[in-house]
Amino acid sequence: MKITRMHGAGGKIMQDLIKNIILKNLEITSVNGGIGLESLDDSATIPIGDKEIVFTVDGHTVKPIFFPGGDIGRLAVSGTVNDLAVMGAKPLALSLSLIIPEGFNLEDLEKIIKSINETTKEAEVAIITGDTKVSDGVDDVIISTAGVGIVDRGKAIRDCGVKEGDAIIVSGNIGEHGLAILLSREGFDFETDIKSDVAPINKLIEKVLSEGIQINAMKDPTRGGLADALNEMAEKSNIGITIFEDKLPISEEVQSLCDILGLDPLTIANEGKVVMAVKKEDAERCLEILKEHPLGKNAEIIGYATKEHKGVVMETIVGRRIVDMPIGDPIPRVC
Amino acid sequence: MKITRMHGAGGKIMQDLIKNIILKNLEITSVNGGIGLESLDDSATIPIGDKEIVFTVDGHTVKPIFFPGGDIGRLAVSGTVNDLAVMGAKPLALSLSLIIPEGFNLEDLEKIIKSINETTKEAEVAIITGDTKVSDGVDDVIISTAGVGIVDRGKAIRDCGVKEGDAIIVSGNIGEHGLAILLSREGFDFETDIKSDVAPINKLIEKVLSEGIQINAMKDPTRGGLADALNEMAEKSNIGITIFEDKLPISEEVQSLCDILGLDPLTIANEGKVVMAVKKEDAERCLEILKEHPLGKNAEIIGYATKEHKGVVMETIVGRRIVDMPIGDPIPRVC
Ligand SMILES: Nc1ncnc2c1ncn2[C@@H]1O[C@H](COP(=O)(O)OP(=O)(O)OP(=O)(O)O)[C@@H](O)[C@H]1O
Ligand SMILES: Nc1ncnc2c1ncn2[C@@H]1O[C@H](COP(=O)(O)OP(=O)(O)OP(=O)(O)O)[C@@H](O)[C@H]1O
């Protein structure tokens, strides 16, 4: 069998690959009883004394490397910071592994490093180690960023902790990153202002946590979009999630482009968003706190967790529909 | 200016790139007063309580991915484990970032994961997090492995700690990894048994440390070979190193192939070796301990540190010669 792009698209096919080929063949997958690989959460943890080290990684191969709203450097920092932040951890340090094509422009490399620097300052995270390889076997620069953060022992927020009655909150407009990339890659002729939402959201999450809001589960809805994140949270928490279509924060521009292209905004990647399951009593206050921050200004309570069904269900004006786990990449109807 | 393969070859040109383009443009490069990026050591550290978290990364783009003596999976685990181990740290966990070409064989992927698993068992290290991307912009699978280890606070072993009089010890035969790769890549027609030395050497180093040997500096002589590692140690420690040509552990086969190809074995990469600066009084005992372990059986005391000169000098039967920091890749004279 051959690897297809679906194996890297953040849906069901990728998950099966990870479970059946990777996880199945690895025997040492956790340390000191921490959150291990088998949890398939945004990060893993290593308990040390009264703390847990939180550890994660993402590799980035985005095309084009400079896109509306950001670039591969900003993406590499934000993606990893966000996977730490959604564990309730404070991101401390990143590693920077670069694979650079022979013949790549030094000026472009410097632009990327400067963007990385700006993003680390926003997130207040350090780059403390790295590696540089040059290859004639890659088209474009690839960046893999691992991250180390810290959380009090036992306080990591899992994606499997959704409780009955929890409010489901998303921190802002969905679908922008994936759509911005798609449009700039395929060279569509639309006049659009759609920009990637790529941003480190650790400060936003820290603010919510510092105000004592009880977050029972959290995830960044990246590849696979909100549909993937909600399905994972529901399944791992053994609970159902109901969302309301009219509560979903989606810009008009994203919505109309999705309509034209036949795409479901729920399945499109975000790179500066978080979805939380928040204790019902804390939901309104959580929303207020989010809305005070520029990165949370479009936050919405989009639904609630329930024992009345499994999986993710969306209430629409024409009735209820199941929101499935995406299979692979969202493919535009026109191309 | 364009990036060339020399920028990724682990010599002077790569170091200049790292210093002038990467380090210069990054503003947050250390955490809590730990060993930061500016040290350009094998790993960085983050002090937490009475411990330091040790953090490193290496990206791997080896061609071919299966080679005599190992494969990219074994390499990815060993390289990262070794960068933690040469800090005197105990490796705890690795992250596994895969970039897989579209059309890659699933069976080959599984072979690589199984090799990763075997190597993690040898090193007793866990894989706790990862990421999987599929790209049509890469020729072959790329693996970036970051690693987290732990050391008692203030006990990390730097590459800048060489003291006058220290014995310089290398743990075994040099030049095998780079030569094995070169021969299998270029399709030379030599009959050879040369195999990569790729192996995790943390257990070997732990044994030496557990016997109370005082190691003042340590490095794994990977890209750039022993010449690079010794030059870095000497320069950063502000001291000279003298080595003896007739003490260098080199197999006959590697030596004669290097002679034919016009290569200097001192500049060829190793992936299962360590070079240590050991307190003079401990040197013989250190050598004994190393030799008891299969991975250290060819260990040798190859020289000593001195204030009489700067840089690295080699005594040969025809006199002394300077061992320069390599510029970039070792290029075979015949091709
Ligand atoms: N190559 C791999 N090796 C080991 N674990 C992996 C690998 N790829 C993914 N995983 C694990 O599978 C889970 C899901 O990975 P995924 O990359 O989808 O998460 P994510 O980083 O939160 O999402 P995204 O990559 O879209 O930002 C994580 O727990 C991750 O550690
Ligand atoms: N892209 C990068 N970003 C930040 N730091 C880097 C980068 N590349 C290398 N460095 C830093 O430069 C130093 C030298 O890196 P190098 O990769 O040569 O070390 P190494 O891993 O010990 O050697 P090798 O990669 O040959 O195994 C290290 O401290 C590393 O953290």
Ligand SMILES: [Mg+2]
């Ligand atoms: Mg995530």
Ligand SMILES: [Mg+2]
């Ligand atoms: Mg991620």
Ligand SMILES: [Mg+2]
């Ligand atoms: Mg390296």
Ligand SMILES: [Mg+2]
């Ligand atoms: Mg090293």
Ligand SMILES: [Mg+2]
């Ligand atoms: Mg290394």
Ligand SMILES: [Mg+2]
């Ligand atoms: Mg990921």
